[in-house]
Amino acid sequence: MKTWLNLCSQYMGLWHDVERYPTPFQSGSCNNAFYTLGDGEVDVYNTQVLNEQLLTINGVAVPVADGKLVVSFPVQNTNLTTETDYWVLSTDYSSYSLVYSCRNVNDYQQQVTFWKLSRNKQLSTEAQGLINAVIGTVDVLSQDFFEATNQSVEACFYYPDPQPGVPVQFPGTCETNIPVVPNFTYPKDPQEGQCINHQFSAGTGTAALNFVSSNVEDQLLGSTNGQLTFYAGETGGRFTLSFISNGT
Structure with a gap:
């Protein structure tokens, strides 16, 4: 068992459910737990994804002995x-944790739950070995009953609740394989050809520039002369372009 002092200071934060015994209240995927140290207790925030919806529940964990806590969760639609x-x-606090829970069903049966938790979405070989060493010391702890929790990107995807005026954020990274319009044509540059160049020089007045644009098309040199004039006003300004086209 781990001391409560260490559990308080190092155990807090995010844990991913990697494998667990079957439980009726964890029927989804991408199950995670986030622990935050409160005033003499631990705030518990559990999440899972079911049918592309994020389900959450808040609870409180109270220490009762070294490494032992009692976690309270609200019963839906009641005050209980x-x-x-x-x-x-x-646990080593930084990579893995093995958690046990048990309740007596009646005088003859007990319902047991174990969780393999990880700071990452999969256990390292070393962490799995440390857990296996404990499995052999507890009668009701057997690898045969563990079920893997789906922590894949697809399993963790969910649709957030719409909130007016709030930017929409989904879990995961941007999709790069969304179908787009095939053979989409961008507007063509009005100056076709190759070897396109633009040369600017000072024009008459302080707010004018002369320019010459040239291009080569079908081995012929084409050019466009023009003038760029800037007009400034009290509330803003604008540019005016004047063109004179000729071919040589």
């Missing part, structure tokens, strides 16, 4: 709460 044991059997 349910309490769950949360025992940390093994």
Whole structure:
């Protein structure tokens, strides 16, 4: 078991559910838990994705002994709460955690849950080995009952709740394979050909520039002369372009 002092200072933050015993309240994918240290207790924020919707629940964990907590969650549509044991059997705080929970169904049966948690979305070989060493020491802990949690990008995708005026953000990175208009034609440059150049020189007056644009098309040199004039006013300004075309 881990001491409560270490659990407080190092265990907080995001944990990904990598594998777990089946539980009726975790039927989705991309299950995660985020722990925040409060005043003598731990705030718990659990999430999962089900049918492309993000489901969340807030709870409170209270320490009862070293490595042992009791987590309370609200019961939906009631004023009641349910309490769950949360025992940390093994962790290095920075990469993995093995968590145990149990409740007595009746005088003859117990319902057991284990979670393999990871700071990343998969356990390292070293972390898996440390967990396996603990599995052999607990009678009700068997690899046969663990089910992998889908933490893929596809499984973690969900549609956020629309909020007026709030930019829309989805989980994941931008999609690069969205179909677009085939053979889309951009507006053509009015000056076709190759070897296109523009040369500017001072014009008459302080607010004018002369320019010569040239291009080569079908081995013929074409040029366009013009003048750029700037007009300034009290509220802004504008440019006026005058063209004189000729071919040589």
